[in-house]
Amino acid sequence: MCAMSRKGQQTKEKILTTARDLVMQKGFAGTSIDDILKGGPYSKGQFFHHFGSKADLATELVKWHAGRDIEMFRTTLAQAETRSDDPLAQMMLFLKMFERYISNENEPSLGCMYAVYTYESMQFDPSIRDFVADTLRDWTAIYVRKFQEILECYEPARPVTARQLAEMIVSIIEGALVLQRAYGNVTMTARQSAHFRDYLELLFGTDGKTNSGEEKRLGTAA
Amino acid sequence: MCAMSRKGQQTKEKILTTARDLVMQKGFAGTSIDDILKGGPYSKGQFFHHFGSKADLATELVKWHAGRDIEMFRTTLAQAETRSDDPLAQMMLFLKMFERYISNENEPSLGCMYAVYTYESMQFDPSIRDFVADTLRDWTAIYVRKFQEILECYEPARPVTARQLAEMIVSIIEGALVLQRAYGNVTMTARQSAHFRDYLELLFGTDGKTNSGEEKRLGTAA
């Protein structure tokens, strides 16, 4: 009756974990099903019981990853939001938390799975490509909202939109992850994020700041 | 006597071009030799006459690409350098030229080949990984030099090193290329580069500027 037993779900997750690690090392096309099986070890029957095909794995893998990824993103942001009422301070804190997390990355997950899929995109069907693009858009959208709040409170030293800033930090992180991986340097992404924080301070910093957080936001809302 | 005839070189280049286009679409592991042959069409004998193996193609392809890539990079910078004596103006001009180039990208070369290799890195042998890392370092080093010149002439509004700025623009471009590809949006990279120029203006701009280009540079040299 039940669609899937405890044990089954557990096995499926283990296969997904193994697949993720291998895909992050060698790409999707570069990872054969046998590679994944050897990485378990799992049996062929096990794999094809849980996944209809390799293409099916591709879909389930990104969606599984994106679910966990976005959830952690939101959790971290929510955490930052409890520690301050000022959106700029929240953003700064969030970035610092991200930097701490990404530098501690012990496992072989150096890089971004969306980038892996993006750079092999033409072998996936359009629905996967769309999903990856949508996920990146979701990611950006969260930043956009926060920067909108910031722009409601602070006057930037130069004209800039929330979207521009959001896309910039996403670009910086994506790019830094490429370099981090290419160089085998675990601190690259954190450094780039820190530099972006520096830019934000210059843009919204004490000199350029015209309104304290609460004031303008309440003013706008009223 | 000659190592390779005109015709041979020509064919090899055509194969490399086809291979590059396919690899940029589906990744390296996702591109089979038969795919490349069909993309020509070329014969199997032709391929294995020019390349010892698929791994050999991997090596020759990045090196061939990097040679052309870095050359264009230097040419564009040299062009920018002839139009102004001010290193900051040169950088701005260079970025603008890059933006024009990258937005016009008609072909299917959306993205960066080094990123493709980096995200499939574990299937290549270490010498290729090292080559890619070195090429990215070369790329960064050129920016570092230019930012050093800028920092000799201008006082930044916040403390910043040439290396930080160089790594930031490289990250931004790498990341923007990922987004550009994921979204199928040809203007993303140019917009990110433009935003970085904005940051540079804020950092070195009229308010923060303390020395005119020539002055301080000469002063430092003397």
Add this chain to the structure above:
DNA sequence: ATCTGAACATACTATTTGGTCTGTTATGGG
């Protein structure tokens, strides 16, 4: 013109790959 090696063509092969088929074992609801 000739002759040598580069350049190309193509049939063939061993292995890998994604995927199936058949059968066995474990699980949990009634």
Add this chain to the structure above:
DNA sequence: CCCATAACAGACCAAATAGTATGTTCAGAT
């Protein structure tokens, strides 16, 4: 306890894949 079905095991298969073997053509130096 029973039994339907989920979960697993592993032999098997056809297609794809990288690579070879063998031969032919062609360009260019002498």
